[in-house]
Amino acid sequence: MKHAAGTLAFLARCVVIGLAAAFVIGLFWPGSGERLRVRLGLPATPDASAPGIAAPASYAGAVAVAAPSVVNIYANKIVNERAIKMYDNPILQQLLGGTLTTYARREQTLGSGVIVSAQGYVLTNYHVIAHATDIQVLLYDGRVAKATVVGSDEETDLAVLKIDAGNLPVIRLAEQKPRPGDVVLAIGNPLGLNQTVTMGIVSAVGRQLNGSSAEDFIQTDAAINLGNSGGALVNADGRLVGINTLLIGKAANAEGIGFAIPAGTAKKVLDQIVATGHVVRGWLxxxxxxxxxxxxxxxxxxxxxxxxxxxxxxxxxxxxxxxxxxxxxxxxxxxxxxxxxxxxxxxxxxxxxxxxxxxxxxxxxxxxxxxxxxxxxxxxxxxxxxxxx
Incomplete structure (x- = not known):
């Protein structure tokens, strides 16, 4: 019994001395332990402070892939407004006052679009081109093309345009559906500033914005502003995951809540409009x-x-x-x-x-x-x- 107790006491003293020696060596010669592991052929100690997945330092590569496929859209429409026409003569103004008249003025809507086919098909939002009498598309390389409406779908707020131009850069669709937490980039023409990129994440998927609609939306905190409508929401590889469509802003006491139509939904709408001119849905x-x-x-x-x-x-x-x-x-x-x-x-x-x-x-x-x-x-x-x- 005494022999066993003596052995345990000896081992304890050895452990304490070894730990003290390791502390002193590590204090005065940092890195010596790692060099010894390398000399003995042992694997290096993992760095606990290093992140599991390093985020890229730049998303310029993704932007370079996707941005050429994003276009600026200028939709012109004639708006009729009612107004009171006043007489030039002050006496007639006092006697007759003004007369009700109607006059027409030109109004321009700014938006964005995405080239989805080498044949010149462009996806955008329906509300961007609704009631437009003339639609002009500014391409990434500076060319300007006149667009015609192939068809639209008010329920998904999507429209398909056709431009007559060659050598068009076509965006590629993402192979996987976006997941909450995925990094996404919104590319478009906010406030007429031309090509602008904002970054965020996918906040949620499958959002239902209209109780009677069958469609769902991607929610993102990437900044979406006036003019971004119809622009591209792409992943970190520059692949299309959605078409930007609307934002919920400060009037609703919200910030960083934007929505995009999933690319899969947009592709189905595109195919039906190109084939038949409209979208057909079953109804119970x-x-x-x-x-x-x-x-x-x-x-x-x-x-x-x-x-x-x-x-x-x-x-x-x-x-x-x-x-x-x-x-x-x-x-x-x-x-x-x-x-x-x-x-x-x-x-x-x-x-x-x-x-x-x-x-x-x-x-x-x-x-x-x-x-x-x-x-x-x-x-x-x-x-x-x-x-x-």
Whole structure:
């Protein structure tokens, strides 16, 4: 027993002496331990202060890839305004006052666009070119081209223009969808300043700005200002991830909240407009909301599925016997996660297609089928924005 205690005491003294020696050596000869590890062929000690992933010192490479594909758009329109015309003669002014008249004035809207095809197709926002009588496009290399409207989609706030020019730099679409936290760059023509780049991150994806719309948006804190509309939102590789569309500003006590249309959505709209001149969406003819759950149930605030709040008379839903308060759980072969998911799946179905619908009515399962029609035109509602850039 005494022998074991003596051995432990000896080992403890050795450890203390060794630690003290290491401290003195490290204090007076810093780096000696690392040199010894290298001499013995041992791996170097990792630097705990070094970040796991180093951010690039510059995004100039991404800008150089994407910027040539971003154009400035100048949309001219004639606006009729009413005014009071006053007489030049002071006596006539006193006797007759003024007369109501209408006069026309020219108004120019600034915006941005993205070249998406070597054939001259340019994506921009619908509100940039709405009611325009003349549209001019300024290319990155200084050329100016007259643009014609191929078609537009008010619901997604997208429009397709066509310019007659050669040797066009076409932007490349990102292969992966953006994730919250990804670095993004907004390129456009804010306030008429021509090519301007702002940087931020993806704040969120799948944002629903209009309860009746099937589309979702990318939220970003990259600065988007008036004139950025229709410009490119690109990733750190210069690939297109979205089309900038609107901002929520200080009037809503918000800062750093902008939105972009996902590139995948924009590509689908582009393909349909080029092929047919407009976008076709399936329509069931009902309004939905989240499925409520009792507060004491221990379940999430909203359950899976979509609760029917209204059915339009004569619509496919009405003909299928769907009623308000029904809970829709499945459309075709797909489960329904929430109302937004149902709207996206519904709009993606070709009009004239018959689909099976499953759900609950008063707690009991039901099944029916509906033949979807084309969605009627919808007026796009703003999501309390301060302005659309």
């Amino acid at each position: 003819g009902a309004d939905y909301t989240f499925v409520p759950v009792a507060a004491n149930s221990g379940l999430p605030a909203a359950a899976r599925g979509a609760l029917v709040t209204d059915v339009y008379p004569g619509s496919p839903a009405a003909q299928a016997g769907i009623q308000p308060h029904d809970i829709l759980l499945r459309i075709g072969d797909d489960d329904i996660r929430d109302p937004s998911d149902l709207r996206r799946r519904e709009s993606a179905i070709k009009p004239g297609t018959t689909v099976e619908l499953s759900g609950l009515r008063n707690g009991s399962p039901f099944h029916t089928s509906a033949t979807l029609t084309e969605r009627p035109p919808m007026s796009m509602e703003a999501a309390t924005p301060e302005s659309t850039p």
